[in-house]
Amino acid sequence: MKTALVTGASRGIGACVAKRLARASYEVAVLARSEDKLEALCAEIHSAGGKAFPVVCDVTKENEVSHAYEVLKGKWQTLDLLFNNAGANRPGTVELSLEDFRYIYDVNVIGAYLVLHNAVPWMKEAKAGTIINLASIAGTVGFPGAGAYCSTKFALRGLNESLHNELEPLGIRVTAISPSWVDTDMAAHCPFDSSKMIRPNDIAEAVLYIDNLGENVALKEMVIGCRNDLV
Template identity: 40%
Template sequence: MDFDRIAVVTGGSRGIGKAVARELVECGYQVILIARSMKNLEAAKEEFMRAYSLSGKNSPELLALDLLDEKKVTEAAEHIVSKYGRVDLLFNGAGISIPGTLEQDVETFDTLFAVNLRAPFLLMKAIIPLMVKQGGGRIINMASRNGKVAVSKLGGYSASKFGLMGLDESLYREFSSQGISITTVCPGWVNTDMAAGEGGSMPPEKMIQPEDIAKTVRWLLSMTPSVRVMDVLLECAGDVEKRASVELAKLYELRSRHREEFDSIIVDGSK
């Protein structure tokens, strides 16, 4: 394999980021993987090298750093820009989820924002100008269904993901004319360590699989340059069905309490 396209993948050591990085290697990208644990990064690299018979030149570059650290993030971005001179794809996959809203202390709230929102901001700030110079590029950021619909007791996480959606939408509009395509991916539960920590009652096999996100990325990459996809919402079938039956039960309950008004609406609606 000889790679001429460069992809930066944060969170590339585990979960969604690793599945996406693997897909990108298969699509012919040279990947630069970012996460804190060098041990997990090395395991991912080893797996890709074996699966795709990669040679030294095309092997993934590993950058072990904490995205909480503004200086380290900026230095890593500068290193990538100067070493490779181009970035075709930036996948901001790293993220953390900490439950709570007003129960959270300010430090926790700030940590969520630093990893989930400030780090993608810093990487885009460094890499978008390079993409403009090279005539185009693609950015795919992991938000969440919680970035579109907030649930109770997850306000800090939701706020960081709503923030990322807003940042992405603004940049999507600003840079489209310069050949830059920005897509935000918003899944429900995905079967990873993160979901195992707080997946509630949903069994892992009923969740979205990391490979489903990797296939979403491959689908995005297959589009012609004339297409822009602002965001993609992926829901767990079980969640959709549960919500539908709750909504239906509420509707029946309401109907039994306000029979006459309900029936008059239905009669009026059928005219």
């Protein structure tokens, strides 16, 4: 049975990916801050015959992330798949308070780094594994009024590309998924019709597809747009 860690798993894309992986016979560690939501998610997965367990953790806290990996290593010999998904958004650019600007960076960049900082050495030991970082089309286009969020996703894509080039020769797949608008709570401010957005399940299917590509395939990034070109 393959193992998978999903961060930002308490809702939205993360929860959907966790459920899809469990249906595909992965044992899934679901990581987020909300213990109640994680417990409910695990109960849903268990009722469908899957395997999952909660890991309560704030990805912006170095000690909490380190402890989370201690828990994982106590249960698993290897980590086969990391879906690095935890994210946050605050609309705005220079008008944002420094507190809000730092918060977005703490979650989207520092949090992603801390999760990778602990995962990569573990995968290097096994000389195998898949890392999927959830980036965004906003990491390729600087949207007006969203400079803080866009800049974090530009940073994450750069981190992903460097790791892709470093780790692929070692047998570790590193891929970014960069979607357009996905129908989740984070897209509630979007002026477009939600019926025309990408579904969270589309991202889940992409994660499963990437993890099961042949060993000779190197995929740096998967860009998923909306058919109606909402971006």
